[in-house]
Amino acid sequence: MNNERKPLLSDKAAGDIAWDAYKVSSSPELGGIAVRNYYERLITEGKLRVVEHASPVHKLSGLLCSICSISWQDDQYCRGCGNKIKR
Numbered sequence: 001m002n003n004e005r006k007p008l009l010s011d012k013a014a015g016d017i018a019w020d021a022y023k024v025s026s027s028p029e030l031g032g033i034a035v036r037n038y039y040e041r042l043i044t045e046g047k048l049r050v051v052e053h054a055s056p057v058h059k060l061s062g063l064l065c066s067i068c069s070i071s072w073q074d075d076q077y078c079r080g081c082g083n084k085i086k087r
Contacts, residue, residue, distance in 0.1 A: 008048065009038065054083040 009017075017038055018031025042048035056063040056072050063072040070080025077084055 008042070009035070052083050053086045054078050054081065055086050 014035050017034045021027075021030040021034035024030075039048065043050060052067060054068075055066040057066050057069075064070065065072050065078040065080055065083070065085070067083055068078060068081040070078060072078060072085065075085065
């Protein structure tokens with residue numbers, strides 16, 4: 001099994017987005033902003049997820065997720081926020 005991660009946005013696609021922004025504004029900074037907006041849109045649409053590692057928090061009522069405070073069982077991922085639980 002090959003676990004090598006491929007980029008979500010190829011160099012060519014990033015260059016195309018940046019070039020289109022530059023042609024409109026003649027500002028190289030807007031190219032970077034356009035690429036950032038591309039990723040922000042993917043996150044908003046649910047196509048890209050920013051993952052944080054959660055930790056089990058010990059409370060009298062049991063273990064809680066450090067991110068969403070849902071009670072945590074002996075699972076690898078939190079059933080509330082879906083983040084991986086650090087062991």
